[in-house]
Amino acid sequence: MRSAIHFASAALALAALASVAAPPALAADTPNPAADARAFQKYFIDKFPKLKLADFVNGPYSLNEDMHKQWEEKEQFPPYEFSLDMGKEMFSKPFKNGKSYADCFPNKGIGIRQDYPYFDDKEGKVVTLELALNRCRVANGEAPFSYVKDEMAALTAYMAFTSRGKPFDIKIPNDPRALEAYENGKRYFYTRRGQLNFSCASCHVQNPGERIRAEILAPALGILNAMPIYRSEWGGMGTISRRFTTCNVQTRGVPLDPQSDEYRDLEYYLSYVSNGLPISGPGARP
Amino acid sequence: MASTIRVRATSSGDTTEVQALIQHPMDSGFVKDAKGEIIPPHFIQQLTFEHDGKSVFVANWGTAVSKDPYVKFSFKGGNKGDDLKISWVDNKGASDTTTAKIL
Numbered sequence: 286m287r288s289a290i291h292f293a294s295a296a297l298a299l300a301a302l303a304s305v306a307a308p309p310a311l312a313a314d315t316p317n318p319a320a321d322a323r324a325f326q327k328y329f330i331d332k333f334p335k336l337k338l339a340d341f342v343n344g345p346y347s348l349n350e351d352m353h354k355q356w357e358e359k360e361q362f363p364p365y366e367f368s369l370d371m372g373k374e375m376f377s378k379p380f381k382n383g384k385s386y387a388d389c390f391p392n393k394g395i396g397i398r399q400d401y402p403y404f405d406d407k408e409g410k411v412v413t414l415e416l417a418l419n420r421c422r423v424a425n426g427e428a429p430f431s432y433v434k435d436e437m438a439a440l441t442a443y444m445a446f447t448s449r450g451k452p453f454d455i456k457i458p459n460d461p462r463a464l465e466a467y468e469n470g471k472r473y474f475y476t477r478r479g480q481l482n483f484s485c486a487s488c489h490v491q492n493p494g495e496r497i498r499a500e501i502l503a504p505a506l507g508i509l510n511a512m513p514i515y516r517s518e519w520g521g522m523g524t525i526s527r528r529f530t531t532c533n534v535q536t537r538g539v540p541l542d543p544q545s546d547e548y549r550d551l552e553y554y555l556s557y558v559s560n561g562l563p564i565s566g567p568g569a570r571p
Numbered sequence: 572m573a574s575t576i577r578v579r580a581t582s583s584g585d586t587t588e589v590q591a592l593i594q595h596p597m598d599s600g601f602v603k604d605a606k607g608e609i610i611p612p613h614f615i616q617q618l619t620f621e622h623d624g625k626s627v628f629v630a631n632w633g634t635a636v637s638k639d640p641y642v643k644f645s646f647k648g649g650n651k652g653d654d655l656k657i658s659w660v661d662n663k664g665a666s667d668t669t670t671a672k673i674l
Contacts, residue, residue: 361579361590362577362579362590362592362641364592364639364641366577366592367592367594367639520637520638
C-alpha cells in the first residue's frame with residue numbers, strides 16, 4: 286500500500302488513505318452532531334479567546350467594550366420589561382375553556398425554555414416553543430398569535446425569563462428523521478441566498494464582532510439563548526421567527542413563512558450547537 | 572392593567588437619581604398605518620416628578636419624543652423612604668400617576 290501511494294497522484298493517495306484509515310466505515314461526511322457542536326464552540330472560543338463560553342449569550346455586547354457599558358446601564362432598566370409583564374399576565378390567565386398554557390407544557394411551562402426545540406417522534410418533525418404555544422392555543426379553542434412579535438414575544442419572554450441560567454439542552458434522539466432535520470438545518474445555515482449572496486454563516490460565523498454599517502454582528506454561538514429580544518431598531522420585541530425572516534430580507538432574499546419546516550430545522554441546528562450555554566432571554570439589542 | 576410608569580429612584584446622600592420608563596405610543600401624526608391612513612398624533616404633553624409637594628422635574632414633551640420614553644435625571648435632596656410622585660398627561664387628555672419610594 287505505501288509504495289503504491291509513493292507513485293500515485295496526490296488525489297489518488299488521499300482516496301486510498303481515506304479507505305484505509307476509516308475501518309468503522311465512517312466517511313468524512315457522516316453526520317456527527319456532537320462533533321459539530323464541539324468544533325463550532327471551539328471555533329468561537331479560539332476567535333475570541335478573552336471571552337468565557339457563557340459570555341456569548343450576550344451577543345455583540347460581549348465583543349465591544351463601549352457597547353458593554355451601555356448595555357449594563359440598559360439592563361438596570363431593561364426595555365423588554367413591559368413585554369415581560371404582559372407575558373406573565375397572559376401566561377397565568379386561563380383560556381375560555383378554563384385551561385391555561387401551564388396545562389400544555391411539562392413543569393407547567395416554568396423553566397423549560399432550554400429544552401426547545403425538540404424532535405417530536407410522533408410527528409417526525411422539530412417542534413419549537415413558538416409552535417408549541419400556538420398549538421396549545423388552537424387545541425384550547427383560541428386563535429393562534431402572529432409568530433413574529435407582540436403576544437408571542439411576550440409569552441416566550443416570560444418562558445425564557447423563568448429559565449434564565451439553565452443551559453441549552455437540545456437532544457437529537459436516535460432517529461434518522463431527527464438527524465435529517467439537524468442536517469437540513471445545518472445546510473440551511475451554511476447555504477448562500479438572496480441577491481447579496483449571504484449565508485447565515487457569512488455574518489454570524491465568519492464576521493461576528495465586525496461592523497456591518499453601524500451594527501456589530503453577533504456570534505452565531507449563543508444567538509438564540511437571548512431570544513426573544515427587544516431591538517431598538519425594531520422599536521419593539523421580536524421572536525426567533527422575526528429574527529430569521531428579517532435576516533433573509535436583509536440579504537435581499539425572500540423569507541420563508543414563520544415556523545416553516547426549514548426554519549424549524551434551522552432553529553434545531555442552531556440551538557443544538559449552543560448546547561451548554563445558559564438561557565439569557567429576554568434580551569435587548571441595539 | 573399594570574401601571575404605564577416604571578420608576579427607580581435611589582438616594583446617595585445629597586442627591587437622588589431617578590430613572591423612569593413610560594409605556595406610551597408617542598405617535599407623531601406623520602406616520603401612516605398599513606392601510607395608508609395617517610395615525611393621529613398621540614403623545615405625552617407633560618410629565619411631572621414631585622417630591623415633598625414640589626415639582627423636581629417637569630417636561631413639556633411633543634411629537635419628537637420616541638415611543639416608550641425613558642428619562643433619567645437627578646435632583647438635590649430626597650431621602651430613603653420618601654415618596655416620589657410621577658404623572659403624565661397626553662394630548663388626548665389621558666393620564667397616569669404612580670408613586671414610588673426612594674431607595
